[in-house]
Amino acid sequence: MTTLQDPPVAVEASAAKAPRRFHALIGFGLAAVVLFALAPVALGDFRLGLLAKYLCLAIVAVGIGLAWGRGGMLTLGQGVFFGLGGYAMAMHLKLADAGPGELPDFMQLYGQLDALPWWWKPFANPAFALAATVLLPMLVAFLLGLLIFRRRVRGAYFAILSQALCAALAIFLIGQQGTTGGTNGLTDIQGFFGYDLNDPINRRMIYFIVAAALLAVLGVAWQLMRSRFGELLVAVRDGEERVRFLGYDPANVKLVAYVVAAGMAGLAGALFVPAVGIISPAMIGVVPSIEFVIGVAVGGRASLIGPALGAIAVAWAKTALSEKLPSAWTYFEGLLFILPVVFLPGGLASLAMYLRRRRSTSTEVTS
Amino acid sequence: MSGLVVRDLQVVFDGFVAVGGVDLTVPSGDVRFIIGPNGAGKTTLIDAITGLARATGAVTFDEHELLGRKVHKIARLGVGRTFQNSTVFEELTVLQNLDIAAGWHRGPLTLLRRRSSVPPEVQNALETVRLTAVRDQLAGTLPHGQKQWLEIGMLLVQNAKLFLLDEPVAGMSHEERDATGELLGELSREHTVVVIEHDMDFLRRFARSVTVMHAGKVLSEGTVAQVQADPKVQEVYLGHPVEA
Ligand SMILES: Nc1ncnc2c1ncn2[C@@H]1O[C@H](COP(=O)(O)OP(=O)(O)O)[C@@H](O)[C@H]1O
Numbered sequence: 001m002t003t004l005q006d007p008p009v010a011v012e013a014s015a016a017k018a019p020r021r022f023h024a025l026i027g028f029g030l031a032a033v034v035l036f037a038l039a040p041v042a043l044g045d046f047r048l049g050l051l052a053k054y055l056c057l058a059i060v061a062v063g064i065g066l067a068w069g070r071g072g073m074l075t076l077g078q079g080v081f082f083g084l085g086g087y088a089m090a091m092h093l094k095l096a097d098a099g100p101g102e103l104p105d106f107m108q109l110y111g112q113l114d115a116l117p118w119w120w121k122p123f124a125n126p127a128f129a130l131a132a133t134v135l136l137p138m139l140v141a142f143l144l145g146l147l148i149f150r151r152r153v154r155g156a157y158f159a160i161l162s163q164a165l166c167a168a169l170a171i172f173l174i175g176q177q178g179t180t181g182g183t184n185g186l187t188d189i190q191g192f193f194g195y196d197l198n199d200p201i202n203r204r205m206i207y208f209i210v211a212a213a214l215l216a217v218l219g220v221a222w223q224l225m226r227s228r229f230g231e232l233l234v235a236v237r238d239g240e241e242r243v244r245f246l247g248y249d250p251a252n253v254k255l256v257a258y259v260v261a262a263g264m265a266g267l268a269g270a271l272f273v274p275a276v277g278i279i280s281p282a283m284i285g286v287v288p289s290i291e292f293v294i295g296v297a298v299g300g301r302a303s304l305i306g307p308a309l310g311a312i313a314v315a316w317a318k319t320a321l322s323e324k325l326p327s328a329w330t331y332f333e334g335l336l337f338i339l340p341v342v343f344l345p346g347g348l349a350s351l352a353m354y355l356r357r358r359r360s361t362s363t364e365v366t367s
Numbered sequence: 368m369s370g371l372v373v374r375d376l377q378v379v380f381d382g383f384v385a386v387g388g389v390d391l392t393v394p395s396g397d398v399r400f401i402i403g404p405n406g407a408g409k410t411t412l413i414d415a416i417t418g419l420a421r422a423t424g425a426v427t428f429d430e431h432e433l434l435g436r437k438v439h440k441i442a443r444l445g446v447g448r449t450f451q452n453s454t455v456f457e458e459l460t461v462l463q464n465l466d467i468a469a470g471w472h473r474g475p476l477t478l479l480r481r482r483s484s485v486p487p488e489v490q491n492a493l494e495t496v497r498l499t500a501v502r503d504q505l506a507g508t509l510p511h512g513q514k515q516w517l518e519i520g521m522l523l524v525q526n527a528k529l530f531l532l533d534e535p536v537a538g539m540s541h542e543e544r545d546a547t548g549e550l551l552g553e554l555s556r557e558h559t560v561v562v563i564e565h566d567m568d569f570l571r572r573f574a575r576s577v578t579v580m581h582a583g584k585v586l587s588e589g590t591v592a593q594v595q596a597d598p599k600v601q602e603v604y605l606g607h608p609v610e611a
């Protein structure tokens with residue numbers, strides 16, 4: 001009765017535990033070599049700067065992989081958290097550029113303000129601004145999540161709501177031109193905590209900070225995915241109702257993943273500002289929020305490294321293609337989203353897994 | 368009294384009365400079978416007890432009122448259930464399924480770490496439900512019978528005191544039924560068990576007491592022999608051979 005034909009591959013066969021951890025270490029080591037040794041040597045200043053930008057997008061993607069891939073929440077509104085982090089950082093840098101007691105350049109330009117708005121003031125403090133880049137998005141996600149998940153908003157409704165929030169934030173920022181820079185955003189950022197961003201050496205330093213942040217974020221995601229929480233999150237994704245009958249409130253489980261993903265998006269936004277020199281509503285609205293998700297879908301949403309690689313690949317393709325064929329990119333982007341969803345739901349990561357599985361079964365047969 | 372006490376339970380879906388005033392008392396340690404034709408309201412009764420369906424009346428388990436509580440709060444009081452179609456987490460292993468079921472009371476620090484060893488209650492449950500050999504297999508790849516056992520194992524580690532099993536042997540082979548019957552016997556030593564079941568042969572062998580439902584009401588109640596001798600029951604089952 002309990003005879004089993006051909007035991008299928010378990011996700012975490014206990015015998016494979018030690019090697020898995022070993023694999024993870026090798027993976028992190030390889031990533032570190034590529035990011036810290038190969039890329040800086042192989043790429044010129046301009047390309048390295050682009051890569052820094054892509055790595056910021058990859059940080060957002062790692063969070064989406066957690067919330068969407070493992071938690072089943074189609075986070076089509078990460079632009080909100082990316083934007084909060086980005087604006088928090090940019091506000092501080094603008095104030096620092098302006099110098100103590102001075103208004104940022106764009107406020108002087110529009111000429112309606114005599115004094116700094118009260119909600120700008122705390123961002124003059126570097127510690128406050130740095131903490132806010134991550135904690136503010138997390139706080140907003142926490143409050144939103146409480147409302148959303150308690151009320152059991154999910155699936156398409158969750159995705160649409162997320163999009164609406166992005167649109168709302170972008171519209172708000174555009175409307176408050178005098179205090180937010182409006183459509184232009186916060187631009188022309190010169191310095192980063194005392195370092196001149198026009199100096200190529202300092203721009204390289206920013207790249208290294210972004211690369212280190214990506215590795216750190218991957219480490220956090222790795223630990224979360226392999227922890228008991230990670231298993232529970234998958235259970236909630238696949239059987240939210242069932243989890244209730246085991247005594248859990250799935251709203252809390254989803255909330256944690258959502259808040260962590262928001263913190264990652266906020267961190268990414270904050271690093272994006274010195275890496276690119278600007279943050280504007282066009283970078284945090286509906287379209288960029290969808291683009292964040294496309295990279296994750298292409299790379300494989302449920303894997304650890306897939307979302308990050310997918311985000312980098314899609315961002316790179318976008319730069320390459322839209323330089324040459326600006327009008328074709330939009331269609332290509334649509335295809336990129338549809339193809340994995342229809343033909344390869346596990347993304348490119350599932351291809352790798354499939355190949356590995358085939359290899360291991362073929363070695364079993366021959367041995 | 369301890370055990371499950373249901374009084375005048377009513378569940379209405381858009382004007383359709385699925386359960387219409389059910390009284391039911393299942394003392395601790397009983398193995399109660401609930402039988403009745405399709406659509407009699409058996410599943411809905413369990414849905415109401417476990418907080419899934421809105422109901423009026425009163426339901427207490429070990430003196431705790433259940434109606435009006437949230438699903439996960441009811442589960443924490445020791446009321447566990449399985450579903451007609453098994454609902455294990457298919458992309459997790461048997462071990463992971465059980466480990467999750469054992470864990471609602473875990474604190475954040477435990478949750479954020481990896482499971483370093485198999486908790487003893489999980490190990491015991493693996494043995495009780497005879498799944499030790501397939502511990503690391505994905506639950507989705509188990510045959511139907513083993514999925515149902517896994518569900519029962521999940522109730523065990525969840526520390527459920529009351530097991531509400533919705534057609535656990537439907538679709539099982541003869542051997543699997545026998546094994547499940549034995550399992551029910553083992554469970555009943557420390558738990559109160561309520562089983563919804565159609566199979567009369569299975570019922571005769573493993574039930575201690577029987578409640579017959581029909582059209583949302585309790586038709587008859589008693590030992591297997593008493594219920595089988597009840598003319599009302601024979602009438603409902605007319606055309607359904609009682610001696611299956
Ligand atoms: N969610 C629901 N909405 C409307 N009617 C329902 C719902 N659930 C069950 N019913 C109806 O209630 C009656 C009892 O169903 P159920 O409790 O599943 O019966 P049983 O488990 O005894 O076969 C059936 O007529 C069914 O169609």
Ligand SMILES: [Mg+2]
Pocket residue numbers: 409410411451
């Ligand atoms: Mg039923």
